[in-house]
Amino acid sequence: MAPKKPSCLRSLLLPLSLTLLLPQADTRSFLVDRDHDRFLLDGAPFRYVSGSLHYFRVPRVLWTDRLLKMRWSGLNAIQFYVPWNYHEPQPGVYNFNGSRDLIAFLNEAALANLLVILRPGPYICAEWEMGGLPSWLLQKPEIHLRTSDPDFLAAVDSWFKVLLPKIYPWLYHNGGNIISIQVENEYGSYRACDFSYMRHLAGLFRALLGEKILLFTTDGPEGLKCGSLQGLYTTVDFGPADNMTKIFTLLRKYEPHGPLVNSEYYTGWLDYWGQNHSTRSVSAVTKGLENMLKLGASVNMYMFHGGTNFGYWNGADKKGRFLPITTSYDYDAPISEAGDPTPKLFALRDVISKFQEVPLGPLPPPSPKMMLGPLTLHLVGHLLAFLDLLCPRGPIHSILPMTFEAVKQDHGFMLYRTYMTYTIFEPTPFWVPHNGVHDRAYVMVDGVFQGVLERNMRDKLFLTGQLGSKLDILVENMGRLSFGSNSSDFKGLLEPPILGQTILTQWLMFPLKIDNLVKWWFPLQLPKWPYPQAPSGPTFYSKTFPILGSVGDTFLYLPGWTKGQVWINGFNLGRYWTKQGPQQTLYVPRFLLFPRGALNKITLLELENVPLQPQVQFLDKPILNSTSTLHRTHINSLSADTLSASEPMELSGH
Numbered sequence: 044m045a046p047k048k049p050s051c052l053r054s055l056l057l058p059l060s061l062t063l064l065l066p067q068a069d070t071r072s073f074l075v076d077r078d079h080d081r082f083l084l085d086g087a088p089f090r091y092v093s094g095s096l097h098y099f100r101v102p103r104v105l106w107t108d109r110l111l112k113m114r115w116s117g118l119n120a121i122q123f124y125v126p127w128n129y130h131e132p133q134p135g136v137y138n139f140n141g142s143r144d145l146i147a148f149l150n151e152a153a154l155a156n157l158l159v160i161l162r163p164g165p166y167i168c169a170e171w172e173m174g175g176l177p178s179w180l181l182q183k184p185e186i187h188l189r190t191s192d193p194d195f196l197a198a199v200d201s202w203f204k205v206l207l208p209k210i211y212p213w214l215y216h217n218g219g220n221i222i223s224i225q226v227e228n229e230y231g232s233y234r235a236c237d238f239s240y241m242r243h244l245a246g247l248f249r250a251l252l253g254e255k256i257l258l259f260t261t262d263g264p265e266g267l268k269c270g271s272l273q274g275l276y277t278t279v280d281f282g283p284a285d286n287m288t289k290i291f292t293l294l295r296k297y298e299p300h301g302p303l304v305n306s307e308y309y310t311g312w313l314d315y316w317g318q319n320h321s322t323r324s325v326s327a328v329t330k331g332l333e334n335m336l337k338l339g340a341s342v343n344m345y346m347f348h349g350g351t352n353f354g355y356w357n358g359a360d361k362k363g364r365f366l367p368i369t370t371s372y373d374y375d376a377p378i379s380e381a382g383d384p385t386p387k388l389f390a391l392r393d394v395i396s397k398f399q400e401v402p403l404g405p406l407p408p409p410s411p412k413m414m415l416g417p418l419t420l421h422l423v424g425h426l427l428a429f430l431d432l433l434c435p436r437g438p439i440h441s442i443l444p445m446t447f448e449a450v451k452q453d454h455g456f457m458l459y460r461t462y463m464t465y466t467i468f469e470p471t472p473f474w475v476p477h478n479g480v481h482d483r484a485y486v487m488v489d490g491v492f493q494g495v496l497e498r499n500m501r502d503k504l505f506l507t508g509q510l511g512s513k514l515d516i517l518v519e520n521m522g523r524l525s526f527g528s529n530s531s532d533f534k535g536l537l538e539p540p541i542l543g544q545t546i547l548t549q550w551l552m553f554p555l556k557i558d559n560l561v562k563w564w565f566p567l568q569l570p571k572w573p574y575p576q577a578p579s580g581p582t583f584y585s586k587t588f589p590i591l592g593s594v595g596d597t598f599l600y601l602p603g604w605t606k607g608q609v610w611i612n613g614f615n616l617g618r619y620w621t622k623q624g625p626q627q628t629l630y631v632p633r634f635l636l637f638p639r640g641a642l643n644k645i646t647l648l649e650l651e652n653v654p655l656q657p658q659v660q661f662l663d664k665p666i667l668n669s670t671s672t673l674h675r676t677h678i679n680s681l682s683a684d685t686l687s688a689s690e691p692m693e694l695s696g697h
């Protein structure tokens with residue numbers, strides 16, 4: 044339901060007094076009052092206490108639940124990004140359906156009585172794939188992202204000419220709930236510092252959204268110089284450990300008058316595979332919020348609900364080494380990844396209640412959780428056994444290896460194949476120069492797994508083989524850089540590999556459509572592969588299982604597995620990397636599961652090595668903070684019956 048300008052009929056239906064009270068679309072306003080350092084909403088002093096959640100990290104069926112919990116927490120606004128790559132998968136092809144229905148999400152926010160602070164980018168960072176920019180931009184390898192490069196601006200203009208007219212009716216003064224819109228994202232942290240780019244964006248937003256909407260920028264304190272722009276309201280972001288007074292004083296150099304705004308007050312932090320789980324203490328977070336509210340500042344808490352990087356959508360950072368973001372975006376946020384309120388939520392609500400009314404009435408209870416298993420998965424087959432189905436169009440041939448972007452493969456995996464041109468009797472070094480594996484390569488000779496090469500390591504494998512042996516390299520895109528000064532993060536083999544003294548040429552590239560295979564082919568009961576023993580390397584496992592009672596939210600636990608991808612009933616749940624941690628479980632929203640005995644199917648693509656017993660568990664609690672060393676301790680702490688049960692247990696929904 045798009046916001047309607049109050050019709051004359053409506054004014055007839057409403058008592059005259061109420062009609063006069065109800066702000067008409069032409070009297071609705073959200074303004075900066077520089078005389079009193081505050082916002083004005085419909086002419087009255089207004090301060091927002093907002094929280095970030097990302098519709099693209101929450102399945103649509105759960106949007107209302109999350110929004111109502113945020114409203115109940117005392118928030119009067121929410122803030123969210125719009126990821127360009129989520130809505131324009133190929134140039135000129137748009138998707139605003141299902142969990143991509145941005146307008147439906149705006150409407151849900153309106154129904155929850157929440158105003159909206161919208162951040163459409165074009166770059167959004169957010170630990171999202173390529174910071175929200177579509178990877179097809181890199182089909183022009185020389186493009187200069189986030190600058191006034193004409194190729195980049197042409198794509199940006201084309202995208203915003205589709206997106207911005209969609210949100211125009213939802214602007215507050217047009218009867219909607221969008222009170223302000225951010226231009227770009229922390230542009231001051233990007234080395235380009237291209238003011239003509241920012242001016243172009245500001246001009247485009249004004250042309251398509253009009254003069255009334257408040258446009259703003261957000262930067263860390265060190266980014267204000269390059270990130271702020273005349274005509275755009277300047278805001279900052281910082282966390283509980285930062286010096287609020289010092290940063291707000293610096294902000295006053297850019298906005299001497301008007302409300303102080305922290306657009307990203309960090310309630311937690313992100314997680315990288317292989318690093319410890321990040322947390323922020325309740326006391327520090329609540330103290331910092333109270334200090335800002337005492338100053339009259341408007342604050343957006345980043346994140347209030349983090350959600351999940353389903354599929355291949357996680358981004359990555361580079362801090363010396365390439366650091367992919369985990370599947371869970373729990374962020375140690377006030378609302379957990381599974382949508383449950385945490386002690387941090389109640390503590391923040393208490394702080395907010397000192398400054399403005401918070402809704403009464405009980406908070407919805409935590410969702411029902413369930414345990415199941417262990418389930419023993421059966422071997423479906425080695426990935427190479429399905430190559431025809433995975434790459435129905437057949438391979439692309441090239442003398443040198445081509446990148447994912449060059450063959451228009453956005454996410455996931457690509458197989459690179461060549462043939463040995465002579466017999467190698469002695470183990471011979473095999474590597475990709477200049478750190479050219481982006482990001483992980485699973486190497487096979489005649490289908491036999493040899494090991495892994497990865498972007499951060501300068502390691503080599505040692506291979507032998509016959510003349511004509513197949514040398515297969517499955518390359519995994521672990522998510523494109525979402526932050527940093529150069530986000531042209533090409534994927535695949537960026538250099539031809541070297542075997543001994545030989546630069547390997549004559550390559551076949553197989554872009555793999557794994558999701559289609561899992562969705563359409565695996566429901567068929569494929570024959571069990573006649574392997575004498577479980578092969579190492581990229582291999583599919585699956586299990587069909589009933590849930591006898593009602594279903595609940597649950598957390599898939601894969602003890603002993605190494606690294607791979609999971610699908611539940613064809614839905615790509617995301618990456619697991621049990622060996623690395625800190626995340627050991629994957630959140631499974633209950634709506635993905637069929638109840639009352641209907642058959643569910645779990646499919647795994649294990650990329651390296653399976654446990655002796657290829658079993659998985661569904662737990663009623665997440666494990667997000669257990670690196671592989673700690674992990675074994677955690678396994679021991681699990682109740683004996685949880686691990687020892689031989690058959691799927693009756694559901695304990697609670």
Ligand SMILES: CCCCNC(=S)N1C[C@H](O)[C@@H](O)[C@@H](O)[C@H]1CO
Pocket residue numbers: 167168169170228229280307312313360526
């Ligand atoms: C290592 C963090 C990389 C920079 N990102 C920072 S500071 N942040 C600011 C950024 O605007 C937001 O999108 C998020 O990315 C947030 C971290 O969660």
